[in-house]
Amino acid sequence: MNARTDYNAIFAFYNPRDTMLRILSLLAAALLFSTPAFAHSFEGGGGFLTGFNHPVLGFDHLLAMLSVGILSTQLGGKAIWTVPAAFIAFMLFGGVLGLTEVHVPFVETGIALSVLLLGLAVAFDKKLPLLFAMAFVGVFAIFHGHAHGVEMPALASPILYAIGFMTGTAVIHLGGVMLGFMMQKISAQHKLVRASGAGIAAIGGYLLLAA
DSSP states (O other): OOHHHHHHHHHHHSOHHHHHHHHHHHHHHHHHTSOGGGGGOOOOOSSHHHHHHHHHHOHHHHHHHHHHHHHHHHHOTTHHHHHHHHHHHHHHHHHHHHHTTOOOTTHHHHHHHHHHHHHHHHHHTOOOOHHHHHHHHHHHHHHHHHHHHHTOOTTSOHHHHHHHHHHHHHHHHHHHHHHHHHHHHHSGGGHHHHHHHHHHHHHHHHHHHHO
């Protein structure tokens, strides 16, 4: 049996398309049965880990940031790193506003709207101009950053906390990029990518109604 035959046998046994669908189904179920209150319920720690866990354990943050990573793969080229980098930069700005108690209106609504619109951007798969895409994600990043800032525990180190939520966000972006590339590889005409965007947008619509 040659190497090509071995690969085909393995692929027949382990179908990445089915595996991805199972993962997405489990993720969707977890999100649908989670309450918005849990999104910001993590209170442990006092610095880096607290900041890191805030976007990771917040499903609204998680979905929006995954969408940014997936969207960057759809745009391709420099967008793969500049779009996530723009999100992190604007998020840090929003975090400073939150930490210094500068009021930003409609933060929760803005976060929910980001899940909806970023999901739609992935679903429609349009080639947005790079600067527009960076500004698009940046506006929403301010809301996410402000939420991180105002919810910093009183005893946490602001610097370590900020490094933590930026690192957590970068990890989620990287996961979105990897997920986007994986779905593009296993789905003709990127249908799986677009379907995931539609699912994220649907959850964003629900979050927007609940905000």
